[in-house]
Amino acid sequence: MLKIENLHVSVGDKPILKGINLEIKTGEIHAIMGPNGSGKSTLSHVLSGKAGYEITQGSITYQGKDLTDMPPEIRAREGIFLAFQYPVEIPGVSNIYLLKAALNAVRKHHGQPEVDAMDFLTLVKHKVKMLEMDEKFLYRAVNEGFSGGEKKRNEILQMAILEPKLCILDETDSGLDIDALRIVTDGVNSLRSTERGFLMITHYQRLLDYIKPDVVHVLAQGKIVKSGGPELALELEAKGYSWLETNQVAA
Amino acid sequence: MAAAMNYLESYKDMAANLCGQELPWLEQLRAEALTKFSVSGFPSPREEEWRYTNVSAIEKKLFTPVLGNVDSYPNRQAIDTVWLKPQQLQDAWSVVLVNGHFSAELSILEGLPEGVSVMSMADALVASHDYSALLETHLGRSVNLTEHGFVAFNMAWFTDGVFVHVPAKYVLTKPIQVLNVVTETDAMSTTRNLVILNEMAEAQVIETYVGMNPANAYLTAAVTEVVVGNNAHLTFYKLQTESEKSYHFGGTYVKQAQHARFTHHNFAFGGLLARCDIHTDLDHAAECELNGLYLGVKRQHFDNHTRINHLKPNAISRELYKGVLDGRARGVFQGRVIVAEDAQKTDSQMNNCNLLLSNDAEADTKPQLEIYADDVKCGHGVTVGQLDEKSIFYLQSRCVDEETARNMLTFAFANEMVDKIKIKSLHDQVLEQVVIRFPQEGIQKAWL
Known part of the structure; x- marks a missing residue:
């Protein structure tokens, strides 16, 4: 569903990604690990269409479509969802309003009528319960005054409502305590399906104990330096990133 | 003269x-x-x-x-x-x-x-x-x-x-x-x-x-x-x-x-x-709260001038003025807080935030604190700017197109002040006014 070929990305004059190749098939879960500054977040931003990044070489193809010039909202409506590392607070816009606006935008994009108000409420309440959230959160402003864990849960709530095809989780585990991590990862696991692909970006192996990936990639200095099975994450945890970075230089 | x-x-x-x-x-x-x-x-x-x-x-x-x-x-x-x-x-x-x-x-x-x-x-x-x-x-x-x-x-x-x-x-x-x-x-x-x-x-x-x-x-x-x-x-x-x-x-x-x-x-x-x-x-120990919202379009000029005199100890003042300025509109905010020598334990906070929607709009903001007492808690903050690009991208990543995202954020910025109104009929009347003042913003009441 997603094919990244020889992707080079710069911010200003500074090259960040230097030739990424990655293919995610439906039903697969890929994890990208790497040290700080390796380009993990840049990759998630480029995939979701954030401004300020220049693709200097290579291509991104999603479901047979070229993503390069697609505006972020069209990517989102086409089924790409980014769960933010730092979800943004939007004072004055209620959570439930944004959920409904987002869902209706997706439906409109696919030529479907707007969601019935009652059906929508039933759906939302069901998902809220699943994520062990208080219904009050629905009527509060988006992420405003939420704790770190609440913000992350809210991201997964949005994901659960929108049912995207490609879920990109950017450091979803950061800032979560063990209980919140379990709730969030349960939420993610409930969305696992043969119709859906996942790209998980994480600094630590811990998340992968909860969500088992099919493939693990290691990103360093803007390149994927190693790919393997889940055991690669454990190896990294044991040896540290420096092991790979020196390897990379030697190679 | x-x-x-x-x-x-x-x-x-x-x-x-x-x-x-x-x-x-x-x-x-x-x-x-x-x-x-x-x-x-x-x-x-x-x-x-x-x-x-x-x-x-x-x-x-x-x-x-x-x-x-x-x-x-x-x-x-x-x-x-x-x-x-x-x-x-x-x-x-x-x-x-x-x-x-x-x-x-x-x-x-x-x-x-x-x-x-x-x-x-x-x-x-x-x-x-x-x-x-x-x-x-x-x-x-x-x-x-x-x-x-x-x-x-x-x-x-x-x-x-x-x-x-x-x-x-x-x-x-x-x-x-x-x-x-x-x-x-x-x-x-x-x-x-x-x-x-x-x-x-x-x-x-x-x-x-x-x-x-x-x-x-x-x-x-x-x-x-x-x-x-x-x-x-x-x-x-x-x-x-x-x-x-x-x-x-x-x-x-x-x-x-x-x-x-x-x-x-x-x-x-x-x-x-x-x-x-x-x-x-x-x-002594009086409390005041001053809230304001000014919405300027075309060549409108708004000047809001507030003065809070803390004359005695233990009084509290809170102030938040927000402006949305489009076209060639101009918004002026002059807020003065004066804490007299006698007014110890004063607690005062003043903020003015301006959102400029066009290159020709102008905000002039001048918060002033004059403190003559030595045991007080006083603060002020001022912002003049455009919509937050991070917020716009966040909404876009949630399927909302850029124009709607901008409108939503503009409305939300103003709505914070409208939401402070405790009288339902007045709340609705003010909201109606906000909606009609920015027709080009496509602001919808459903955003409540």
């Missing part, structure tokens, strides 16, 4: 028709005011507190008062009651002033509790009535005639207004709406209001300013004095939706006694040039 001469000339014709003629103390106040105004004229940008706002257009024109009782006034029929109805809040006592005169016919004052006075200022100033002692004590006491030209002008020229007196321990169950309507072009509406809450009384007052004909140019020069007694609580709303070509000056000058609470919500949406002063003096 040659420019104000035309006003001084025309004063001669109206002086004999002004209210309160029988009261020597008022006559003296008016004479002093006239002298002050004849020397100073309208405020000039040379005065520090008017440096961003030039009112010379008012001097050049001659706005004239509409004299006489409005119920017998020839154009009384011109007041479209169908139009008026939605301006009047449901579940509120309503005092209607037309062109600066109280209209008994249009006002709704049935069911006021015994002992509570809500009446025309002109009536209250009739010497034989019981109010003259109260009026003599308070009228012209919350603000000095030397404050600036409009204050003096108002004292000399005022034709009528509203007098509200809530005796001790009375809690009014319904708000009082003072609805100021101007029907005539080139008219001048000069009203003087006095609101007195005795100790432990509670009330809500709403000042609404509106022009009946959107094409009319006119001048409103209103002064409201407020006295909040010990432990009393007054919530005051001002909704200014004057006609597009009008000039508005509105000053609210407050004296808060010990533990008195005063909350003010100021919505400045209308007029070509609108200046609003809100000054309050805080006695």
